[in-house]
Every structure is written in C-alpha cells, then in structure tokens.
Amino acid sequence: MFTCTKILAVTDPTLDQQSSLLRALRIAEKTNAQIILFSCIYDKSYDMTAVLTSDERFNMKQALVEHEKLKLAALVNELNCDANVDVVVTWYKKLHEAVIDTCHEYKCDLIVKATKKHGMLSSSLFTPSDWHIVRNSSVNVMLVKSHEWPQKGTVVSSIGVLAKDDEHNSLSDKVAETAHGLSKLLNATLHFANSFAGAPLHIAVEVPNFTPEVYNKSVQNRHTKKVLELAETYKVATDNVHVLEGLPEDIIPEVCQKYKADLLVIGSVGRTGFSAALLGNTAELIIDAVECDTMIVK
The missing domain is CATH 3.40.50.12370 (Rossmann fold)
Structure with a gap:
C-alpha cells in the first residue's frame, strides 16, 4: 500500500x-x-x-x-x-x-x-x-x-535483479512495493520491466565452444526467475513481466512507450562527493528518455 x-x-x-x-x-x-x-x-x-x-x-x-x-x-x-x-x-x-x-x-x-x-x-x-x-x-x-493521468492508466516499474550488493537488492524490493502501491492507488495496470546484458560479440570469436545464444538464454532465465518471484508477490500478471536483452536506458523507455506508461517507478541510490556532480548514471539516462511521469524511489 x-x-x-x-x-x-x-x-x-x-x-x-x-x-x-x-x-x-x-x-x-x-x-x-x-x-x-x-x-x-x-x-x-x-x-x-x-x-x-x-x-x-x-x-x-x-x-x-x-x-x-x-x-x-x-x-x-x-x-x-x-x-x-x-x-x-x-x-x-x-x-x-x-x-x-x-x-x-x-x-x-x-x-x-x-x-x-x-x-x-x-x-x-x-x-x-x-x-x-x-x-x-x-x-x-x-x-x-x-499530461493528465487517466482513470485507468499504466504503471511500469524498472526492476533490477541479481545485484552484487544488498543496497541495490533492497532498493529493487522497495521499488516493486512502491509501484504496486501506486498502481492500486491509481487503479492502474502494473508492469515489471528488466534488462540483462548479452554476451559480448568478441567472446564468441576468442573462446572456443562458446555459444552466445545459450549463454544469453541462461542469463535471461535467471533474470526472469527473479522478476517472476517479485511479480508473484505483488500479483503482477505474467504477461506484464518483460525481461529483455539490452541496456536498461534503452529497454525501459521502449517498454514505457510500447505499453503507453503514465508513470515509471525507478530506484536511485543517492550519491555524494565527486560522483554526485556527474550526469549520466543509469537511472538518470532512463528518466531523461521516457515521456511519462517518473517516481524516483530513494
């Protein structure tokens, strides 16, 4: 809620x-x-x-x-x-x-x-x-x-999974929870969107017996399993779970555009010092690319 x-x-x-x-x-x-x-x-x-x-x-x-x-x-x-x-x-x-x-x-x-x-x-x-x-x-x-919010709109949540630190994993749970609460509040349909990095092309040439398609499918399955677990927790329909290969700053705006999102919910870990003065982290690239409203979960 x-x-x-x-x-x-x-x-x-x-x-x-x-x-x-x-x-x-x-x-x-x-x-x-x-x-x-x-x-x-x-x-x-x-x-x-x-x-x-x-x-x-x-x-x-x-x-x-x-x-x-x-x-x-x-x-x-x-x-x-x-x-x-x-x-x-x-x-x-x-x-x-x-x-x-x-x-x-x-x-x-x-x-x-x-x-x-x-x-x-x-x-x-x-x-x-x-x-x-x-x-x-x-x-x-x-x-x-x-723009105006419709009575029954669409909320897209950018879900990160398989992070190596507890801070980002905790943030992903909070983003999903916030998106679910907002979708209920606005009587909107909720989508979960996630992206994964495919195998670099040069590996297929340099590493014998390496099959990029098999590797990519394995990575996608791992991401999909994690996102579906969150989707089950928050009663998100399987058809509304999207795990796609590519950079998040490309994939998330594409999902928002395809499903005509009225609101994107995304997480952002606060930065301090020199790094806070730099533009262009993943969250900011996504925020700047979408046409809908954006809720940044801290």
Whole structure:
C-alpha cells in the first residue's frame, strides 16, 4: 500500500499549469496527505546594492513574496479542492537547496516537481535543479509532465535483479512495493520491466565452444526467475513481466512507450562527493528518455 502524510508540491512560475499541484492533489485524495504548495523566488535586481537602499531591497523582497503567496492561494481556491493545502514561499537563489531544506523543515515524505522542455533545440526535459533534487533528496521524488493521468492508466516499474550488493537488492524490493502501491492507488495496470546484458560479440570469436545464444538464454532465465518471484508477490500478471536483452536506458523507455506508461517507478541510490556532480548514471539516462511521469524511489 502506498502511503504518504505530507507532499511538497514544487511550483514553477514559468509554467501556465502547475502539474505538480494537480498530481499532489490526486495522491492526496487517496491518502489524505497534507500538501505544502511551495515556491522559491528570487529577483536579481535585489543584488543591485548600488541602486537600492537596504529598506528598498527589504520592501521589494516582501512585496514579491506576498504577491507570490496570493497568486498560489488564488490557484488553490480556483481548483476548489478538499485537500489540506498550505502555501509556503521562500526567497532563495538556489531552488534545489530551498526544496531540500523545506522538505526537511516540514517533514515531507514526497517531493512532486513539474518538468518541461527547455527550448525547441533541447532534447532534455530536466534542469540542473531537477537532478540536484533527485540526487540529494532523502525522500521519494516524482517528476511530472504536463499530461493528465487517466482513470485507468499504466504503471511500469524498472526492476533490477541479481545485484552484487544488498543496497541495490533492497532498493529493487522497495521499488516493486512502491509501484504496486501506486498502481492500486491509481487503479492502474502494473508492469515489471528488466534488462540483462548479452554476451559480448568478441567472446564468441576468442573462446572456443562458446555459444552466445545459450549463454544469453541462461542469463535471461535467471533474470526472469527473479522478476517472476517479485511479480508473484505483488500479483503482477505474467504477461506484464518483460525481461529483455539490452541496456536498461534503452529497454525501459521502449517498454514505457510500447505499453503507453503514465508513470515509471525507478530506484536511485543517492550519491555524494565527486560522483554526485556527474550526469549520466543509469537511472538518470532512463528518466531523461521516457515521456511519462517518473517516481524516483530513494
């Protein structure tokens, strides 16, 4: 069962529709969670100390914060929702730091944030702030697009198996459990998707009596057995279990597209230090490639 008590819905002043609030409301309807409707604003003219006096800077800051609060309050009233929604506006330069700090301060257990295309020539949906939030958050993060969730949609869960460390194996179980809970919450069909690496081509030439087809089938069977065990636990139909050869950043988006996923559930182990500054780990490559919403399980 998917549960959460407090959702941090991060707004984007540049978007006409606040998809993060709409998704948070949908979840709150089922879980009775409280929503913290959050906006982080900053005006660069605030730094123009040579032009503005300290009083003028303070008054400008207060006026902009109050204006944003009124705007969000009006949005909540316009939606005429029954959920418990509190509006919080922070004045801060770095969005991702404000989001993480606010999530911690209000003890939220889910962050919901909208994403968008950055321009006609950009293929990426996500900003550096999105990635920083995903990497540094200690709670689950949902990145949402501008489409509507249907009444009976499709949830795809990216399932990793046969990991060599307990952390990733534990994460796979948590991802499956979260995906199952969300599919029940949204009355959606659940799919489990997994990929495996086939035999390198050069091995067939260099190693006598090596048969790539036999090797690949053996690896696929091992992966399939593990995924089917999870599927049985969470009552996922056998026809909705997909174990395919290839890289996960290729296979998972293909499964999402084929079955018209509305939500992908994927796990991500938090990183720190130098590795946290690098883009391109498997989870991020998958997230950036899919067209649906994504729940990142931490």
